[in-house]
Amino acid sequence: MDTLVIIALTASIVSLVAGTWKFYKAHSIKQAPTKVILGQNY
Amino acid sequence: MNRLFKWLLFGVVVALAPLIADYFLHSVHFTGGTVPNWHMVLIKGELLLVSAAISGAGVGELIGTSRDWLPFKLICGGSCIVILFIAVVLYTGIANDVRLGTNYDKTALVNKSIWIFIATFVAALGCILAAED
Numbered sequence: 179m180d181t182l183v184i185i186a187l188t189a190s191i192v193s194l195v196a197g198t199w200k201f202y203k204a205h206s207i208k209q210a211p212t213k214v215i216l217g218q219n220y
Numbered sequence: 221m222n223r224l225f226k227w228l229l230f231g232v233v234v235a236l237a238p239l240i241a242d243y244f245l246h247s248v249h250f251t252g253g254t255v256p257n258w259h260m261v262l263i264k265g266e267l268l269l270v271s272a273a274i275s276g277a278g279v280g281e282l283i284g285t286s287r288d289w290l291p292f293k294l295i296c297g298g299s300c301i302v303i304l305f306i307a308v309v310l311y312t313g314i315a316n317d318v319r320l321g322t323n324y325d326k327t328a329l330v331n332k333s334i335w336i337f338i339a340t341f342v343a344a345l346g347c348i349l350a351a352e353d
Binding site: 182 | 288289292293295296299300302303306307309310332335336338339340341342343344345346347348349350352353
């Protein structure tokens with residue numbers, strides 16, 4: 179396979195991994211339940 | 221998810237519409253001897269133009285989003301720009317060969333442009349996922 183095609187496929191995998199990772203992490207943080215510890219500051 | 225479906229419909233399908241229309245026109249008005257196939261449609265590197273447009277749209281989706289998760293967005297945008305440059309370089313080479321009437325390996329070009337399109341689709345999908353807030 180051509181070198182340019184290999185570079186393009188590598189870049190696409192890097193982009194997909196980074197985008198999926200960001201999407202998963204951002205949504206898991208957004209959907210995490212807020213922990214309220216009553217009386218912690220008293 | 222709205223951004224993803226909007227990109228799939230108006231980014232990818234609309235960008236491919238001229239090539240799909242060309243294929244159907246070719247299959248309706250095909251003359252004897254040339255069986256309509258995708259090879260005839262993609263023989264001048266048209267899919268590279270579509271790839272450049274889709275990767276440009278992928279980078280465009282990232283512009284204007286918040287600065288949160290900036291390293292991830294930069295990686296996705298940078299990858300898309302790399303593929304954009306590769307598509308541009310390949311297309312200019314083919315356009316020059318067509319203009320000068322030079323012989324080039326058409327089968328290799330079609331295969332290469334299909335791989336570049338797949339890479340563009342995947343990289344732009346990464347950009348869309350990174351742009352989702």
